Amino acid sequence: MKFVALLFIFLNASAAAQDFQKVDAILTMYPDSFENPEKLSRFITRDFVSEEEKVRAIYTWIIQNVAYDPDEYKKFDYKFSNYRERNEKDEKLRANIIQRTIQTGRAVCEGYAMLFEKLCELQGIKNYLVRGDIKSNFSDIGRPFKRIHMWNVASIDGKPYLFDSTWGAGKYNEKFIKDPTYFYYKTPPELFIKTHYPDMPEDALLEETITKEQFAALPLIIEKNLSPTDIELPSKGLLFEDEYFDEILFAIKNVNPEKISYSYGTEKIPINDIERGADRIKFNVPLLIGAKILLIYFDGKPALGYKIN
Known part of the structure; x- marks a missing residue:
């Protein structure tokens, strides 16, 4: 059974409440x-x-x-x-x-x-x-x-x-x-x-x-404290170009990073317009026609990954 390294995952050691x-x-x-x-x-x-x-x-x-x-x-x-x-x-x-x-x-x-x-x-x-x-x-x-x-x-x-x-x-x-x-x-x-x-x-x-x-169908959920139910939009990891006009709307609960950026496999591009609510954030990522992957970063670290068709 093949063990594959988690892509871009950075996990800090976290123990239970008990002192070990x-x-x-x-x-x-x-x-x-x-x-x-x-x-x-x-x-x-x-x-x-x-x-x-x-x-x-x-x-x-x-x-x-x-x-x-x-x-x-x-x-x-x-x-x-x-x-x-x-x-x-x-x-x-x-x-x-x-x-x-x-x-x-x-x-x-x-x-x-x-x-x-x-x-x-x-x-x-x-x-x-x-x-x-x-x-x-x-x-x-x-x-x-x-x-x-x-x-x-x-x-x-x-x-x-x-x-x-x-x-x-x-x-x-x-x-x-x-x-x-x-x-x-x-x-x-x-x-x-x-x-x-x-x-x-x-x-x-x-x-x-x-x-x-x-x-x-889930996306790659790399941010360690995010669960699948926190990802409201897009909740599926496979995105289809013809389902979007020119932007992809994201809505994510229970996180509030200071900085958000995205990458289509090359440079990271910052997102400046972020709507911050009591328990969720919303932002848009411009759709790049022909791209195959999309990676979202929270405070410079990979958080979510998607495939694009």
């Missing part, structure tokens, strides 16, 4: 590899008591010590002649992926997610793997659903939360760029759905689920 300084400090003294997950689990059992601290320790060790490496795809190809043999090999494959991830510190998304799952299991923490799709580049806007990524749902004190230690570890752009973040630790479902759509919609943990087609 003690957990993070202890984790800096752990080895950067282990012979097996059981040995790492024993460290965690020794040092932490609450489920919250244990899950934080699991996530932190993984994002600090595992690098994304697409060559890992080649390590575990296998063939089978019947479903029984497939199931046996699947279980063996899972164990081998976990073992290789914790020993070598290299993995693709399966390694990250399966190691997270195994460590939670060893701590008696209810969790499961989630397969699904991602939205990280302009080419993802409007395409059919694909099962190309894996992440986790884990319960802390009886409540389920979303985790993606693959994306939490850093970015991949021809090489792995280590950039640990806690944005993908207990990510609010309304923000996680911007970039992740599960094979089973209930695993999105949303009160009101959206369909695969609705997810595909």
Whole structure:
């Protein structure tokens, strides 16, 4: 399952309200590899008591010590002649992926997610793997659903939360760029759905689920605190030239950047006429005929991306 670096995304580490300084400090003294997950689990059992601290320790060790490496795809190809043999090999494959991830510190998304799952299991923490799709580049806007990524749902004190230690570890752009973040630790479902759509919609943990087609139609929502419901206009990521005269109207809730600019793939152009309301902003972007992409910036940072037909 391919891990694609988020286009232009700049995410600062954001932790839950709980103070995790003690957990993070202890984790800096752990080895950067282990012979097996059981040995790492024993460290965690020794040092932490609450489920919250244990899950934080699991996530932190993984994002600090595992690098994304697409060559890992080649390590575990296998063939089978019947479903029984497939199931046996699947279980063996899972164990081998976990073992290789914790020993070598290299993995693709399966390694990250399966190691997270195994460590939670060893701590008696209810969790499961989630397969699904991602939205990280302009080419993802409007395409059919694909099962190309894996992440986790884990319960802390009886409540389920979303985790993606693959994306939490850093970015991949021809090489792995280590950039640990806690944005993908207990990510609010309304923000996680911007970039992740599960094979089973209930695993999105949303009160009101959206369909695969609705997810595909979303623009790239890069501003970390924006949810899909905040984007009133244009709410879909694919813009058609013949639907506009000479300008594209934007209406966005719950943000109020000091500066807004746009780019059709070249220079950034500032927008001076911004209507600011109590809970939303409105502005227009001149339509450029023949352009293929449109990027909106808030205070100089990419915030929204659209494809144009």
